Amino acid sequence: MSEAGKSITQSTEFLARVYAECNHLSKLLKQELSALLLQTAHQAGGPWIGSFQEDPSGCLYYSLAHSLPLVDRASEQPDRHLFFQISLADDGMAATHNTEPLLHIGRWDHAINFAQDYYMGFPLFEDGELAPALVRDVLMHWPGGEWLYSVQLSSINTPDDIRSHIIEPVKALLLGTPEHNAPPAALRGLARYTRDEANTGQFHTFFCS
Numbered sequence: 095m096s097e098a099g100k101s102i103t104q105s106t107e108f109l110a111r112v113y114a115e116c117n118h119l120s121k122l123l124k125q126e127l128s129a130l131l132l133q134t135a136h137q138a139g140g141p142w143i144g145s146f147q148e149d150p151s152g153c154l155y156y157s158l159a160h161s162l163p164l165v166d167r168a169s170e171q172p173d174r175h176l177f178f179q180i181s182l183a184d185d186g187m188a189a190t191h192n193t194e195p196l197l198h199i200g201r202w203d204h205a206i207n208f209a210q211d212y213y214m215g216f217p218l219f220e221d222g223e224l225a226p227a228l229v230r231d232v233l234m235h236w237p238g239g240e241w242l243y244s245v246q247l248s249s250i251n252t253p254d255d256i257r258s259h260i261i262e263p264v265k266a267l268l269l270g271t272p273e274h275n276a277p278p279a280a281l282r283g284l285a286r287y288t289r290d291e292a293n294t295g296q297f298h299t300f301f302c303s
Contacts, residue, residue: 109154112182113155116158116180116182117158119180119250119256120158120160120178120180122253122256123160123178123256123260124142124160124162126256126257126260126261127162127176127178127260127261127264128142128162130261130264130265130268131164131268133265133269134265134268134269135166135167135168135268135269136164136165136166136167136173136176136268137164137165137167138162138163138164138165139162139163139164139165139172139173140162140163141162142160142161142162143160143161143162143163143175143205143206144158144159144160145158145159145160145161145205145206145207145208145209145213146158146159146208147159147184147186147208147213149183149184155182156181156182156183156184156186157179157180157181157182157183157184157186157208157213158179158180158182159177159178159179159180159206159208159213160177160178160206161175161176161177161204161205161206162175162176162177163175163205164176164201174201174202174203174239174240175201175202175203175204175205175206176200176201176264176268177198177199177200177201177202177205177206178197178198178199178200178260179197179198179200179206179213179214180195180196180197180247181195181196181197181198181214181247182195182247183195184215185215185216186198186213186214186215186216187216188215188216189216189287189296189297189298189299190216190290190293190296190297190298190299191298191299192299194246194247194248194299194301195246195247195248196244196245196246196247196285197244197245197246197247197250197260198214198242198243198244199242199243199244199245199260199263199264200214200234200240200241200242200243201239201240201241201242201267201268202240202242203238203240214242214244216295216296216297217293217294217295217296218234218295218296218297219294219295220294220295221294223295224236224237225295226242228287228288228289229272229273229276230276230279231279231286231287231288232276232277232279232284232285232286232287233272233276233277234287235272235273239272241267241272243263243276243277243284243285244284244285244287244299245259245260245281245283245284245285246283246284246285246301248283249281249282249283249284249301250283258281259277259281259283259284263275263277263278263281279302280302281302282301282302282303283301283302284301284302285299285300285301286299286300286301286302287299
């Protein structure tokens with residue numbers, strides 16, 4: 095096999111392993127987050143909804159997302175969607191100077207839908223659109239209770255990482271107010287955001303170590 099052929103084969107095999115790991119992580123996250131709802135005032139209002147962002151050729155995924163409709167137990171009324179989005183390339187991880195794949199976790203009004211341009215991407219907003227507030231530089235928070243935070247995808251390697259980086263912060267956010275329940279800044283790999291004043295809707299990103 096030529097060096098070029100060997101490189102193509104190795105790259106393809108590596109990408110296949112990445113997708114397999116992302117699918118495994120997605121399965122674990124859906125299981126753990128669904129179980130978490132039993133400890134909150136919410137319940138699932140339907141099944142998980144998957145959405146995928148393909149590259150222009152349609153050969154690979156830039157991002158994979160899953161959203162769960164929530165229902166308030168007391169009122170039995172719909173109450174937004176809990177979601178996670180795994181971004182491996184393109185605008186889902188394109189914060190200023192960022193080169194790290196990101197895992198976004200949030201609660202938004204609607205399910206993530208890449209086909210309808212409703213997902214976490216950079217720049218996050220345009221001139222005249224509502225910008226999120228930043229709580230301790232780690233939690234994006236919008237009026238009405240929508241929120242989102244992000245972690246380095248490579249920081250999620252074990253079940254303990256899933257619990258500390260996702261389950262425990264999401265539980266705190268669902269049980270309390272975003273202003274007081276931002277994820278702890280000491281979490282390894284937690285994204286810290288600051289506004290990029292030179293680019294509307296864009297953020298600088300660095301990671302807690």
